[in-house]
Amino acid sequence: MGEEATDWILESLEALAFANRLSLLSQLQDACTLDEIELTPVDHDGRNGNRTRCLTRQGVRYHLNQLQEAGIVRAQRVREGGRVKNAYRIDQAPLWALAEALRELSAHGNPSVHPEDPDPSPIEWEPEPTGPGPHLVVVHGLEVGRRFRLGTLEADRRRGWILGSQPKADVPLPESRFVDDQAAEIEIQDDTYTLLDLRSARARVSLNGDRLGLGERRGLSHGDVIGVGHTQLLFRE
Known part of the structure; x- marks a missing residue:
């Protein structure tokens, strides 16, 4: 810390x-x-x-x-x-x-506890349906069960979906003290989704408990858990 x-x-x-x-x-x-x-x-x-x-x-x-x-x-x-x-x-x-x-x-004083590791068995939440298509579900955070839909990018949009603490982020997260304005980005190419750690962020994001390196990009699969600050989001296709 x-x-x-x-x-x-x-x-x-x-x-x-x-x-x-x-x-x-x-x-x-x-x-x-x-x-x-x-x-x-x-x-x-x-x-x-x-x-x-x-x-x-x-x-x-x-x-x-x-x-x-x-x-x-x-x-x-x-x-x-x-x-x-x-x-x-x-x-x-x-x-x-x-x-x-x-x-x-x-x-930190208890070696049997790993605070940065996501729950290996996230609770299967069933909030109001948002329609078909990939989306993120908050499985640990202030608004557990909230969904963020990931559709197809508009032709005039140059970036993917931004995860961060700024209110205008595509996936806004409440922890302004622990999450950067723009912490990570989810990209899509040929129907394949990837998670990008933004170089401008001070804190790294994680995927299934494994912290990404500076500017690292990793593919997303159904059931992956993205960690941003203390919030965990489940990726569903």
Whole structure:
């Protein structure tokens, strides 16, 4: 695990190391405005400090700001009663990435655990059908069961399908701290699909648990598992 990833883990844990913030996150599963949040102060030992009063708006806003800076909470503008306000909601992606990073960190001390190896027997998911043709299925990640269809490339398209953390990627992945904007590319030629490790990426991708070299290209077969960051995608033809 690199120094940048370690620093991010420490920053995230520091942001979460407050009982009041953990209590606040439990309320932000759905978007809430500041007026809708009622946070009872919690002592360091985890007990409610004063059940008869709630934390002030200023106190709630402070904790929200800290969680926003850590990327754990995001705000969106909503109209309520003729006024535009901020609504706050937990961002699941960084919390999932943090959990995976901690799992990987703990596994380094256990030689029987191999965090980078894909599950040898991925669960056969049956989400909503997307039609015939090759596709990728998330078998380990934030959106397990999600499918990404790989069809035929348009005549004016010069590249294949890009896997990366940028929102406009053909296969967008949520781990911005562990996945490059453009991490890998799936190419097609004569109905044959190949996985290409992009040279511009800082982190390598893997195929069936075997890490690809810089700029390496390998053929894809039905049942192969592509690893990008902590996400694993099953290739189906």
